Amino acid sequence: MARYDYKCASCGNVFEVKHPMGETPVVKCPKCGHTANQVFEPYGIELKGSGFYNTDMKDK
Template sequence: MPLYDYKCDSCGHTFEVNHRMSETPEISCAQCDSKQVRKILSTGGILGSTKMGQSDAPAPSPCAGGGCASGMCGLS
């Protein structure tokens, strides 16, 4: 079951709720019991990546032949 993030418009509290994608449950704030909550963008399901889906891996070298340190770089 997916985990959804919600934010209360009344008190600003953010919290998570587990429910099926096909469900639209009536959710109230766990802190102030307000029904004025909205679903917010969650990044909890993205593992091993950073902003906008970019990975932490370094960019590939433009030098396919072993890099500029070997003296074989065509860029220098």
């Protein structure tokens, strides 16, 4: 089971819901009962050092 963040379109409440990755359930806000939308947050991943790029893996 994966955990996803949802935000209520009505009251702005942000909460977490667990469901399988392949499912897209209709999620209701626990505070007001309105439909909530999944929140997509970009994660700051920074690849530093050697070995992360195609040019680093070639034989010299």
